[in-house]
Amino acid sequence: MNGIFTRIGIPSTIQLLILVTSIDYVSVSTLMIFENRFYLLNSKKKWWKRIRPFWMIVNFLLAPLHQIPNILEFPDQKYARELVINNLPCVPEFLYTADLVLPSLNSPTIVINSILFVSIIFGQLAIFANIIIAQLYTNFGANTLSKTTRHLQKRLLKTLVLQTGIPVVSLVFPGIYAFFSIYTGHFDMGLNNLVATVASLHGLVSTLSIILIHQPYRDTVLFWRKNKKSESKRWSIPVGSNLTNH
Incomplete structure (x- = not known):
């Protein structure tokens, strides 16, 4: 097609x-x-x-x-x-x-x-x-x-490395096989089909890695919500009534 x-x-x-x-x-x-x-x-x-x-x-x-x-x-x-x-x-x-x-x-x-x-x-x-x-x-x-900012930056860096590394694997191995096949003149139709399939899954792997690695995506798409350890405090604003003196 x-x-x-x-x-x-x-x-x-x-x-x-x-x-x-x-x-x-x-x-x-x-x-x-x-x-x-x-x-x-x-x-x-x-x-x-x-x-x-x-x-x-x-x-x-x-x-x-x-x-x-x-x-x-x-x-x-x-x-x-x-x-x-x-x-x-x-x-x-x-x-x-x-x-x-x-x-x-x-x-x-x-x-x-x-x-x-x-x-x-x-x-x-x-x-x-x-x-x-x-x-x-x-x-x-x-x-x-600050200590909090440093912790968040470290956490973000780890997710970026994973988000980058996981999808790249789906392209690196097919690329290595392609170079090997070209230089050695070895052509295997079964391996060629497997390599093409793995490479074509790059988009799917990239999307899944983003969803699985980043918590906001997990919460939104897969509804994986963790129990909050502490509830946020709400400030209550008292409403006063104006008195009119007669």
Whole structure:
């Protein structure tokens, strides 16, 4: 069954570009979440305030611009299709008529480009995460925090790490297998289907992780309400009556 984009006439090559760009921006957005935590802890640092807008622009531009080498490697689809189908073992019949998109015949270009992008984005994320952890546990170089604020920040950091790490696993393992399959020339239809299924569950895993990790979502969606240890006090405002002297 064709998707909506195919039905409205968007070429498969453009659809692939949109998909990859969307994933790249998800990675950049995740980086921005950790940077925001860092900024809140270091809001008094003027040097970061000055370079922060330029840093954001560079990272947001990196998402589409790093794909330029891949776009330049885009082969003639008819030739690439025939070449790949002739080289693959046990090709199912539906692949001969399926709308395939082959981004490159030079796999090292895509692999190296992807590794560089992931290293840059998640390298920065790791730096921010480590600085935040160090500042929350030692208060080194950070704004002065109260005990309650520090506890809440630690709790939020843990949820962010879990929220980021759990869905990434559903993409990391399929990606590792894809690189292994390309370099070794080993193609297993069963494993390919399994990897595609795991990767396609990324959206569901991300949603479930948010619901399970963050208590407000649990309370709202799943109605998992914990018994409150103490009830909030209500201030009663006495209502006075005005007396009219006759």
